[in-house]
Amino acid sequence: MQKILIPTDFSENAWNAINYAMQLFRNRKCTFYLLNTYTPVIPSSRFMAKMIDGVSIVDAVRNSSEQGLKKTVDRIKTKYGNSNHSFETISSFSLLVDEVKDIVETFDINLVITGTKGASGIDEVFMGSNTVRIIKSTKKCPVLAIPQHFDFITPSEIAFATDFNRFYTISELNPLLELAKMFQATIRIVHVQYGIKALSELQQFNLNMLRRYLSDTEHYVHTVSELNSVSQTLELFSEELDIHLLALLNYQHSYMEKMTREPIVKRTAFHTQIPLLVIPELGMSGVSKNHVEQQVISS
Structure with missing residues (x-):
């Protein structure tokens, strides 16, 4: 398990999965691929803003994604500083499940680690819909789902x-x-x-x-x-x-x-x-x- 993909939306749920991964593989040489996908709504009406402070909405969301990934890597290195670990970041204008599937094949990923958060009440779901979709679509490597509040x-x-x-x-x-x-x-x-x-x-x-x-x-x-x-x-x-x-x-x-x-x-x-x-x-x-x-x- 040397190439590990971790999708993140910069939530505490996703950070918990990252924490688990860093500790699980603390003694192994690994490359972690941190993925953030974004699908900004493209305004179709002249009454909706297409620019934010002179920057297109797509560019603004892309910048936010890239900066979020950079901050996440800095946060990991500050907390763990593990010389066994290297990091690659992927910011993609795409649907999460499609991008995970493509990255697994392109980079020959050995394991996907994702945070999971089930809904509650009438909308009760097993593990969370994104996690289930990733599991069902990922045919070439295992998926490790980490519960939101699980400490390593x-x-x-x-x-x-x-x-x-x-x-x-x-x-x-x-x-x-x-x-x-x-x-x-x-x-x-x-x-x-x-x-x-x-x-x-x-x-x-x-x-x-x-x-x-x-x-x-x-x-x-x-x-x-x-x-x-x-x-x-x-x-x-x-x-x-x-x-x-x-x-x-x-x-x-x-x-x-x-x-x-x-x-x-x-x-x-x-x-x-x-x-x-x-x-x-x-x-x-x-x-x-x-x-x-x-x-x-x-x-």
């Missing part, structure tokens, strides 16, 4: 939620394994079931392969009965076992998909109280042919 805790306890219905490749598990190795963390594999029952033959095979991948990492398997919803169940599990980071693989019919589609009433208890690492579905695209053959032979 070294992630020594990591939960990985899975239903064992899918075979995971090592390329998909690498972000999880990398974090566990960085902090000598324990990985707790959590399987949420609607009514406890024995694993199918396919599920057992996938579990065995998963445990083989995790053979050099301390790990445990937990099977829990679903409560009101998957999200609420995982939240309660995380609280009871003092989990510092929750990881999910995002694919069709995955827990991540279920959580973003759960009815509003069912997910009101879930506000992403801990950082959430969402890993995209890579399948065999990130695995060499030789590696696949070795997996088959060894199994």
Whole structure:
């Protein structure tokens, strides 16, 4: 994880995500790409001002974006002064989700870190709409969502939620394994079931392969009965076992998909109280042919 993208709107929510990133990778050489997007309203009426003190609205917003990024980098360097870290700033007249997707591909980004803030009341949403859109559109690297008021805790306890219905490749598990190795963390594999029952033959095979991948990492398997919803169940599990980071693989019919589609009433208890690492579905695209053959032979 050497190239990390952090979108920011200069809010305290975004600053909290930056703080988390600086501390999480404090001992790693990284390049952080700080992104701010802006989409100023272009006046179409002669009654609306097109200039502010002789400067076009577009130029004024661009200048504000660029200055905001510069101040953010200065603030980071003043607080942390970490020689392992370098910074690039990107100010873009674009939509946030589109720009994130383009930057991930252009700069071969390894991880996106974003602050998240859920709405409240009747507008309750899971994690915040921008975060969900980024997760759904980012297909080539993981997204780490940091809750608004979460203070950094070294992630020594990591939960990985899975239903064992899918075979995971090592390329998909690498972000999880990398974090566990960085902090000598324990990985707790959590399987949420609607009514406890024995694993199918396919599920057992996938579990065995998963445990083989995790053979050099301390790990445990937990099977829990679903409560009101998957999200609420995982939240309660995380609280009871003092989990510092929750990881999910995002694919069709995955827990991540279920959580973003759960009815509003069912997910009101879930506000992403801990950082959430969402890993995209890579399948065999990130695995060499030789590696696949070795997996088959060894199994």
